[in-house]
Amino acid sequence: MVGVYMSAWFSDLADQFYRNFIFEDRYRWLLQGLANTLQMTLFAGMIGILIGLVLSLIRVLHKSGAKIGFLNAFANAYITVIRGTPVMVQILIINFVIFASIPVSKLLVASLAFGINSGAYVAEIFRAGINSVDAGQAEAARSLGLSYGQSMRLIVLPQAVKNVLPAMFNEFITLLKETSIAGYIAFTDLTRAGNNIRTLTFSAMPLLLVALIYLIIVMFMTFILRRLERRLASSDRG
Amino acid sequence: MIEVNGLTKHYGDLVVLEDVSFTVEKGETISIIGPSGSGKSTLLRCINRLETPTAGEIKINGEVVTEKNVNRLRRSMGMVFQHFNLFNNLKVIDNITLAPLTLKMMGKAEAEKNAMALLERVGLAEKRDVYPSTLSGGQKQRVAIARALAMGPDIMLFDEPTSALDPEMVGEVLDVMRQLSDAGMTMLVVSHEMGFAKAAANRMFFMDDKKILEEGEPSVLLTNPKEERTKLFLQSVRR
Numbered sequence: 001m002v003g004v005y006m007s008a009w010f011s012d013l014a015d016q017f018y019r020n021f022i023f024e025d026r027y028r029w030l031l032q033g034l035a036n037t038l039q040m041t042l043f044a045g046m047i048g049i050l051i052g053l054v055l056s057l058i059r060v061l062h063k064s065g066a067k068i069g070f071l072n073a074f075a076n077a078y079i080t081v082i083r084g085t086p087v088m089v090q091i092l093i094i095n096f097v098i099f100a101s102i103p104v105s106k107l108l109v110a111s112l113a114f115g116i117n118s119g120a121y122v123a124e125i126f127r128a129g130i131n132s133v134d135a136g137q138a139e140a141a142r143s144l145g146l147s148y149g150q151s152m153r154l155i156v157l158p159q160a161v162k163n164v165l166p167a168m169f170n171e172f173i174t175l176l177k178e179t180s181i182a183g184y185i186a187f188t189d190l191t192r193a194g195n196n197i198r199t200l201t202f203s204a205m206p207l208l209l210v211a212l213i214y215l216i217i218v219m220f221m222t223f224i225l226r227r228l229e230r231r232l233a234s235s236d237r238g
Numbered sequence: 239m240i241e242v243n244g245l246t247k248h249y250g251d252l253v254v255l256e257d258v259s260f261t262v263e264k265g266e267t268i269s270i271i272g273p274s275g276s277g278k279s280t281l282l283r284c285i286n287r288l289e290t291p292t293a294g295e296i297k298i299n300g301e302v303v304t305e306k307n308v309n310r311l312r313r314s315m316g317m318v319f320q321h322f323n324l325f326n327n328l329k330v331i332d333n334i335t336l337a338p339l340t341l342k343m344m345g346k347a348e349a350e351k352n353a354m355a356l357l358e359r360v361g362l363a364e365k366r367d368v369y370p371s372t373l374s375g376g377q378k379q380r381v382a383i384a385r386a387l388a389m390g391p392d393i394m395l396f397d398e399p400t401s402a403l404d405p406e407m408v409g410e411v412l413d414v415m416r417q418l419s420d421a422g423m424t425m426l427v428v429s430h431e432m433g434f435a436k437a438a439a440n441r442m443f444f445m446d447d448k449k450i451l452e453e454g455e456p457s458v459l460l461t462n463p464k465e466e467r468t469k470l471f472l473q474s475v476r477r
Contacts, residue, residue: 140323
């Protein structure tokens, strides 16, 4: 009796698997979605680092007495607005308002939107990192005749980056997961691809698999972070 | 070699230095003592412009220190800090070669040879490839001295170089400073190591109330101070 139910359950499972992933090569939809998600996260991450580095340097320079009040006000406003509004609203505005009549790829729009968003968070992470480096480090460099820029680049920033590495990786993990709303501007990322299959099969399988894929990527990124931290800690242990 | 004229430093409403003037000749070792908050460190930091003076002027080898020429003039003034401030992200050898290489004063081979000679001099040649975090306080300070010397300075500024050290490590740092002084380096030393001052300093400044209250030969100033406040201070540090 139990054997009959078991075999029925298994054959149902195999049937579902076939309809969700094999029929019409639907696994390819997921692969394409995964590729889009990874590209979008990578581009957005790079844009975010660039924006974040510039914004944090503006704020640090301003605090150390440089006469860049206008730039600093802009940086503060940027960070306040971006962190004070939902990323969902931001991506909708960028797609349906700013790029409303400009024909560009959805990958570009999504990467830009998430990069602009991430930049505000990265700026705060970098700023905290730069402030975490003891002021004596820069003073020693300056006392040897190095310029502000040289002491920043050779002494302060390398230590700041090391200090903020865990926070940066967390930001990228968050970014990867946030990109799952890109479907709202009709960009077929991993989540959207999985949901597209679900609307055809009414099965739980595609979304469960999507969740599993995100989880595996996040676990992989965490693993990389641990290894990096161990390598960078060599200057603490010697 | 160093001329300080009317040096004044305010932090907002707080006056730290008021109209300080003095000159230091080539090869002199000056010991600066005084109660905490009397402006000793600020004085040193104004000389190499880590602090911007509120008023007054400082001349190094006849040249007035300004915001424009300070990076060049700092090359001729080494500074040693209370908390060492070795570059945590660089190995010992790279701590020493960083500035000569970055400022293109030497090629890599020459800079490393120079650094090794300096490490020999402070007795730490075997530490060339370790990171600062593995060194003891005394070793860190000796590397910091070597790092400052790598630029070939004419002047060395010491800002409480032994105050953060465990007692048994003070001697090794003072020995290096003593050698430097004997070799004719021009030195300004903020420190309460009276033994060092007596043995190595040509002159001693007692600072209090935002200025140099009394100056003289260390043996005279330490045993027979003129000012009441100098007497009180010396009694309190000897207790």
